[in-house]
Amino acid sequence: MDISVVERLVQNSETKILQIILDGLGDIHSATGQTPLESANTPNLDKLAKESSLGLVDPIFPGITPGSGPGHLALFGYDPLINDIGRGVLEALGIGLTMKKEAVYARGNFCTLDENKIVLDRRAGRIPTEKNEKICEKINIILKDYKELDAKVYTVKEHRFVLEILDDKLDFRLNDADPQKVDLPYKYIEEKLPEAKQSADKINKLIDYILKGINGDRVNGILLRGFARDPGLATFEERFKLTPIAIAQYPMYKGLASLVGMTLAHVGPNMIDLAKALEENWNKGYDYFFFHVKKTDSYGEDGNFEAKKHVIEEFDKIIPAITKLNPDVILITGDHSTPCPMKAHSWHPVPIMIYSKNVRADNLVFSEKNCRLGSISRINAIYEIPLLLAHSGKLDKYGA
Amino acid sequence: MDISVVERLVQNSETKILQIILDGLGDIHSATGQTPLESANTPNLDKLAKESSLGLVDPIFPGITPGSGPGHLALFGYDPLINDIGRGVLEALGIGLTMKKEAVYARGNFCTLDENKIVLDRRAGRIPTEKNEKICEKINIILKDYKELDAKVYTVKEHRFVLEILDDKLDFRLNDADPQKVDLPYKYIEEKLPEAKQSADKINKLIDYILKGINGDRVNGILLRGFARDPGLATFEERFKLTPIAIAQYPMYKGLASLVGMTLAHVGPNMIDLAKALEENWNKGYDYFFFHVKKTDSYGEDGNFEAKKHVIEEFDKIIPAITKLNPDVILITGDHSTPCPMKAHSWHPVPIMIYSKNVRADNLVFSEKNCRLGSISRINAIYEIPLLLAHSGKLDKYGA
Structure with missing residues (x-):
């Protein structure tokens, strides 16, 4: 999927983009008939989701289970089937x-x-x-x-x-x-x-x-x-005219962010530290913020439903600190699903929500069940960056 | 749509795949406001569907009406726009x-x-x-x-x-x-x-x-x-490491199956004979079963709503004989729609359901109306094989 036309259409705009990745977010229904996302108590997320477009995302294409590398490349707007990051790297x-x-x-x-x-x-x-x-x-x-x-x-x-x-x-x-x-x-x-x-x-x-x-x-x-070797990817700045910073705690994701030219923020080890780092860097000239929560994936891999649900609830608690910064667009999704019953990454499409003042709001709370019904329908992860740029007023019209 | 990465990711697994094609299954709403699938009495299919993911399939792409050849090539994982089977063949x-x-x-x-x-x-x-x-x-x-x-x-x-x-x-x-x-x-x-x-x-x-x-x-x-000439397609075995058998009654579909290297089962002329042939061949070393029901299409072409509905009800009766074999994944769909009011193949997307123990279940019965709401959303038929391989544990992760 070639999205290079986006690079020609990017225009400047005094807006800020926030892409939040809850790693391995997607799940399948457990014995209780619910996923961690569905069973978590998330009043702040629910409120935000109701004003958002919902949908499902394929990191690669239907049926393909991605590793963290290809999963992130895709949501950064780099076709993971073309831009292969070697295992050594x-x-x-x-x-x-x-x-x-x-x-x-x-x-x-x-x-x-x-x-x-x-x-x-x-x-x-x-x-x-x-x-x-x-x-x-x-x-x-x-x-x-x-x-x-x-x-x-x-x-x-x-x-x-x-x-x-x-x-x-x-x-x-x-x-x-x-x-x-x-x-x-x-x-x-x-x-x-x-x-x-x-x-x-x-x-x-x-x-x-x-x-x-x-x-x-x-x-x-x-x-x-x-x-x-370093795959030598064109940077975010070069491709999308964005000045990006990564708010991430784990080396792998900081590394992936640095491959596309993101600055790496200093972040403490807890959930609240992610919000703090975002706030600290909010007015330092960046207009794209990659925000990465790791533990949803870790507990999925452990098959620990309650712990995965708890991470989502912890994330919910920092949402007010995030929304008070007034990002022009907030996208929340995962890089892939990591269903607790499978204790592994999977191919299941990942819930996504996009919030902005010009979004087509679905008035639904964020869950696998509702994401089936959302305005975004089912898209490939490669389109996340175009959608973020569009909702933040950074994409010009294509053709007259 | 290049799915060749799938060929690199295929791994062995002691699981069995069943892909059931109700030829020309999809329909549009008749004067009664229902399609044959919606009006058929199908208790077994309903039960299975509730534990399945639902969605819609485009055989080629939106708007394109396929013949039987391209329709089947697509759901066998061969891009029908590239792999052209000549009319003579x-x-x-x-x-x-x-x-x-x-x-x-x-x-x-x-x-x-x-x-x-x-x-x-x-x-x-x-x-x-x-x-x-x-x-x-x-x-x-x-x-x-x-x-x-x-x-x-x-x-x-x-x-x-x-x-x-x-x-x-x-x-x-x-x-x-x-x-x-x-x-x-x-x-x-x-x-x-x-x-x-x-x-x-x-x-x-x-x-x-x-x-x-x-x-x-x-x-x-x-x-x-x-x-x-014979297009000389790479076989199922070569591409997907599957040992395939076709449970089909009509020459055209047996022929299409043989083009991709499937063994052809001996099958009697009735609906129950399909189930019998499946059972007879279930433990003979095959791990992929193509199961083809022709009459849904024939009666669609005749514009015979009641007869098409009856075929679906006849199919429903053999579902217990199929599920008792415990396939690891069951996919049910058509190769295209054949709406009774049109008496011809059409471009309308085809209902699909995928059942397996690791599926994201939608708790919906199988119908054109519900398939709009399912987790699969709308996919291209070329992704049926990747999804079947994924749900049966036969696909390794892409990248680390």
Whole structure:
């Protein structure tokens, strides 16, 4: 879905856009016949919703379950089927690394190999994070003496780490160094295209160097997957003439926001801190605010209906602090559904509501059931930004 | 609509998919204010629908009336605007011919020409099928002696037949041998592209040979249209890792199913035979079942409201036999609408319901009116397969 005409139609306007993502918001009906959103007590949200248009959103297209990366790209107005963010980059964003333009990133697992380099355990017994940190420290020391590549590893957690290689010539079109299953021989990297052969060779040498350096009994190998670079996306400013700021608490979402050129606000750890950060930054020249609530997704993944419902109720309590800022348009949705009964992301379309003074109001409260009936009907997430720009008076007419 | 990402995300899962097509299901409101689906007494369907997501489906896009070929291609997940099945092939499928990879097929009409080869009757007075059979027999006898092309004709009905030419070099980019109107001169085949000239010449020679051979007073000419080959579609197995079987009674639908690589079940002629065939094949290693009910369309074409309604009620009676097999997902829809007041296929969106344990249930019975209000909203038929795969746990997440 090509929305590039939007870029030609964007015009200046003294208005402010607020896009609120309750991560994994959508749900399916539990035994009680209700979803967390339907059963939550949300007087402020209800009031706002009645003056809003409601609908349902497909992050990718019907049936596709998105990860956080594609889910957010879509609602930022970037087609996630075209703009692929590699796994290595996502893992790096997830631990808060600042993307370096010249870097290649890969996801790493510490693993266990036998004397013949047969993979015995792809996760090295899920070592504790502290052990991981010590091993990374050790590897980084020996990497300082390695002349052929400028590489560094970063702890994620348990057996997981990120490998960063600073080399703007390195070709990242590489297959994974991972046999995917245990009891198979260790697999070195292979190039996906002949042009990447030299890069594959270089990284395989680096792997051997690291393997020699680890030399632990249980942790004696590394698997590397998802080689990728910063996708080099055009920024929000370039595409939509917006000056964006991200009000987000978790590294992954801050990272995704930074990929499209958003400034990152300083935000404390609680729900109220999100509202505070929004208020603090409201009059600092930004006209687009990405506002991200993580825990709806976390509790969905845990299958914890009550906790997910509680997060929605906590969010409801900060709505007055948000509306008193008078955003010209407020959009509330999720990046995907995370139904409690499934304990995972899903393909179910996500409730959306758009509030502004010029919206076609549906006079319905915000719920999966009502969103079926709303004026927005069912749209693709890629249209959220055009709708936000439109409702805030930032889109000129197309044609005469 | 490119759904190819689905092919990358398909994963194995011990689940079974049932896609039920009530051909031409959708209707518009008659004088009674109801459609056949709305007025039918369907207690079993109602019960299932209440635990399902409802919606509306566009086979192609709003406003486009599909034939059976494009209608089915779409709901099999093949974009019907890209994957064109030629008319010759459809006509051959419709009489149950097994596609030969080296063959070119054309639809034929027996017609009446005057002594100057002016077309007097494009259908030769709609001769009875028995007469058609005798003429075809006669033509096939003389074609055995024809050395330049290996050709054969097959009776369809009345004045219609299929021409099959076995020649894998023949270029089928040919215009029709048909002036389209009476009182115009007979029109030989012309090539659409210069490369096809030799093929056009060959078939025109064949036409002259057949014309000489027919030599009947009323039936003395043939019109040929829609030259085409087996489109060579990637199979269901190749695209979706599914092992599919078609539970269908009519040649056209069995033929369409076989084009995408489905096994064809042996099915008796009645509604109950469909349920029996489903049960017989349920545990034979298939994980996708295409289930086709024809008569909803036939009675729609006849404008017979009561009979169409009765077919839906007959279908309702076999639902318990279907649900007792415990399909992981059941989708019920049509390939297009065939409104009784119009006595023809139409562009109206088709009711759809999807039942599975992880569906967002709408608690509504299945009808055109309620489908407007369902969670599925309005989707394109191309998304039926992604949704079936998703609900049956056969689709991995897209991105991290």
